[in-house]
Amino acid sequence: xxxxxxxxxxxxxxxxxxxxxxxxxxxxxxxxxxxxxxxxxxxxxxxxxxxxxxxxxxxxxxxxxxxxxxxxxxxxxxxxxxxxxxxxxxxxxxxxxxxxxxxxxxxxxx
Amino acid sequence: xxxxxxxxxxxxxxxxxxxxxxxxxxxxxxxxxxxxxxxxxxxxxxxxxxxxxxxxxxxxxxxxxxxxxxxxxxxxxxxxxxxxxxxxxxxxxxxxxxxxxxxxxxxxxxxxxxxxxxxxxxxxxxxxxxxxxxxxxxxxxxxxxxxxxxxxxxxxxxxxxxxxxxxxxxxxxxxxxxxxxxxxxxxxxxxxxxxxxxxxxxxxxxxxxxxxxxxxxxxxxxxxxxxxxxxxxxxxxxxxxxxxxxxxxxxxxxxxxxxxxxxxxxxxxxxxxxxxxxxxxxxxxxxxxxxxxxxxxxxxxxxxxxxxxxxxxxxxxxxxxxxxxxxxxxxxxxxxxxxxxxxxx
Ligand code: SF4
Ligand code: SF4
Numbered sequence: 412x413x414x415x416x417x418x419x420x421x422x423x424x425x426x427x428x429x430x431x432x433x434x435x436x437x438x439x440x441x442x443x444x445x446x447x448x449x450x451x452x453x454x455x456x457x458x459x460x461x462x463x464x465x466x467x468x469x470x471x472x473x474x475x476x477x478x479x480x481x482x483x484x485x486x487x488x489x490x491x492x493x494x495x496x497x498x499x500x501x502x503x504x505x506x507x508x509x510x511x512x513x514x515x516x517x518x519x520x521x
Numbered sequence: 522x523x524x525x526x527x528x529x530x531x532x533x534x535x536x537x538x539x540x541x542x543x544x545x546x547x548x549x550x551x552x553x554x555x556x557x558x559x560x561x562x563x564x565x566x567x568x569x570x571x572x573x574x575x576x577x578x579x580x581x582x583x584x585x586x587x588x589x590x591x592x593x594x595x596x597x598x599x600x601x602x603x604x605x606x607x608x609x610x611x612x613x614x615x616x617x618x619x620x621x622x623x624x625x626x627x628x629x630x631x632x633x634x635x636x637x638x639x640x641x642x643x644x645x646x647x648x649x650x651x652x653x654x655x656x657x658x659x660x661x662x663x664x665x666x667x668x669x670x671x672x673x674x675x676x677x678x679x680x681x682x683x684x685x686x687x688x689x690x691x692x693x694x695x696x697x698x699x700x701x702x703x704x705x706x707x708x709x710x711x712x713x714x715x716x717x718x719x720x721x722x723x724x725x726x727x728x729x730x731x732x733x734x735x736x737x738x739x740x741x742x743x744x745x746x747x748x749x750x751x752x753x754x755x756x757x758x759x760x761x762x763x764x765x766x767x768x769x770x771x772x773x774x775x776x777x778x779x780x781x782x783x784x785x786x787x788x789x790x791x792x793x794x795x796x797x798x799x800x801x802x803x804x805x806x807x808x809x810x811x812x813x814x815x816x817x818x819x820x821x822x823x824x825x826x827x828x829x830x831x832x833x834x835x836x837x838x839x840x841x842x843x844x845x846x847x848x849x850x851x852x853x854x855x856x857x858x859x860x861x862x863x864x865x866x
Contacts, residue, residue: 422782442738481725484732484740486682 421471454483461490462497522583522691524592525766532769533590535820541768542848547778549785552850559790564844566812569836570800573620573861574599574607575807575814576629582651584677584690586724586767588818591624598624604631607804608638613848614836620801620861622649622814627663640670647673649861652701653694668708673718675757675861676702681744685726702751711753719752722863724759725757728776730783730856731758734864741745757863760784762815762852784851795865798844804831812844814861815852821845 428435446456457479464472480490525533532538541547556562565632577598580591611619619639626632626648639646648667655663667674676698680686683695690698702711704766711717721741725731738756745751761767763781771777798812808831811817822829825843858865 452736453733454740478729481729482728482732484723484737486680486685488682 416470418474421474424471453484454480457483458485458489458493462493465494466497466501522592524578524583524590524594526590527594530681532772535818535848536776538764539819539847541772541777542763547781549781549848549851552846552848555785555788555851555854556793556846559793561790561793564793564796564799564846565844566802566840566844567799568840569614569616569802571618571620571797571802572607572616572632573609573622573667573778573803573805573814574604574626574635575622575799575805575817576604576624576626576631576635578624579628580624580651581626581628581654581657582691582694584766586689586761587620588762588765588767588815589624590765590818595624597806598629599631599808600629600662601634603804603806603808603831604635606808606834608635608642610831610834611642611644613834615833616644616802618645618647620649625651625654627654627660633666636670636672644654645673646670647675650674650676651690652676652678652698655701655704656697664704664708664710667705668710668717669714673720674705674710675720675722677722677724678702678815679701679722679724679726680704681741681748684863689726699745699749699751702745702753703749706751709794713752718754720755720757721753722757722759724761728761728771728774729782730787731760731859734758734857755863757861758857758859758863759863760852760855762849762861764815764849764852765818781848781851784855787855789854789856789858789866790855791866792864793854795858795860796850796853797812797860797862797865798853801861802839810834810839812842815849816845819847821847839862 429512457476460472461476461480464476477490553562556564573643578589578591578595579593579598580595581593587780614777619635621632621635623629636646654660661847678686678698679689686695686698687693705711705719708717710717723737734756737758741756745753760765762782763771763777763784764839771780801813803814803817805811805817810823810827810829810831812823823839823842824845827839827842828835853859
């Protein structure tokens, strides 16, 4: 195996239904419902998915939701801003944990 | 940029495009098979409601995705004689709509005669316009002419931002398009109550499928009004067909297989039953008859015993004809479908 990740594997996602078909079906139904037009538009949901894909750093999801965002009519300006939102939350989340560091230091210090 | 023909590119030849589309090494499920499974095989016409006249390949632009391989370097144009044959057919029949396309159809000297004749016969006329043509010095009075004859303008604008539109249609085309829309708006086009329809056409700037029509229409309406102060009636989304210059792009960028896969996966029987060839008859610049403009570019004339030239037109032999289909037809049946009037479901 030359790499852990393969582009072709994205199309094989459905194979995950093989040993637990009922769970897979539940996942599929729920996933489909999540992305339907609702209080948020499909285009907005796709941008959120793209941002989350970057936060969880999943190359399959980044590939799939880059295509999906384009297919929902988003442009690269909007998609780049979505990635910045994900990155800002990631960065902020690290930084805000600095308070734990400060709390521990405070407790230990004279 | 030059046309594929001028570049002497192998894909300038329709046979080479068909070879790629039918290549067993790149094979996807056959379109006829898909039709069969939806109970639509063989696909037949439901009656001619639109006479689509392609007056030739001459165009002032050379867009990267053009399925006609049109451009300033093409000189195949319809003559008066062939145009007269089209009008004779119109007179003999009650086909309600005439859809004039190209190239840039307005550059053909027969264009205005076709419009005035069709209107004299009381038919609805559509002009597939690239917008920038309205700014050419030779076409200064084109807007007024179109408005006078109440021609419906169907105009390409792939995106509401300059960078994307220009990437597909050429440097500076977006600004010219906006200027042309402003000119048309000034004549009443796109304004409610004027009776002058201006419909825009979105098509993806790349190897992906179009968004839902209603959602992208809302984005276009908002953005074009806020950024440029221009208005339009409806937006039609059209899928890029895997033929001609778009096929060349797909192959060159190694996107062909994935794009075809996407089209095949998105096959929708409802879209298949509403494909535009079922109510359209397409005439080439030389008078040859086709089921649609795409078949025209692939050199696939009407078949199965139907007359193949406008001079031999017999309504009853064309009205319920069997349609010539191929792998490219997946471009019309993906998702919500795609035709010259946008989605088909
Ligand atoms: S897409 Fe239309 S405007 Fe562009 S080159 Fe082709 S015919 Fe001309
Ligand atoms: S490509 Fe032409 S013949 Fe094929 S489905 Fe589309 S309109 Fe019909």
